[in-house]
Amino acid sequence: MTHAPFVSSEAETRSPGDGCFSTSIEANGDFCSSALRLSGLAGAxxxxxxxxxxxxxxxxxxxxFGAMRPEREAVxxxxxxxxLKELFPDG
Known part of the structure; x- marks a missing residue:
């Protein structure tokens, strides 16, 4: 992904997640907490x-993020x- 040019207008620099920092976090708690966590991971x-x-x-x-996860072992x-049931009986 290419970097966007610097934008000086505050309105143009706002992102969809800006509402997560206001009182609307209670109404959108699941979205906001997930978006903030993912945006932090993407940045870091x-x-x-x-x-x-x-x-x-x-x-x-x-x-x-899927490419960063290790390969899954076979089920x-x-x-x-x-x-395993013979080795570790529940009874």
């Missing part, structure tokens, strides 16, 4: 500025579950 891990975060689509965020099959 990716070096994104707020405008770059708010310009990204959810699919782009998912792709970038245990029926044979592995039976072996």
């Amino acid at each position: 891990l990716l070096g994104w500025r707020p405008g770059e975060f708010w310009s990204a689509t959810p699919a782009e965020l998912a792709a970038v 245990a099959g029926a044979d592995e579950l039976a072996r």
Whole structure:
């Protein structure tokens, strides 16, 4: 993602998340807390500025953060579950 040129107008620098810092946080608590956490991660891990975060689509965020996650290990099959049940009985 390319960096946007510097914008001097306050109205042009506001982002959709600016309402999260006002009293509306109670009405939008889930959105605000998630957006603030993700924007902080994007800034810390990716070096994104707020405008770059708010310009990204959810699919782009998912792709970038998904690529940073380690590969998942295979899910245990029926044979592995039976072996584990024998090793660690619940009874």
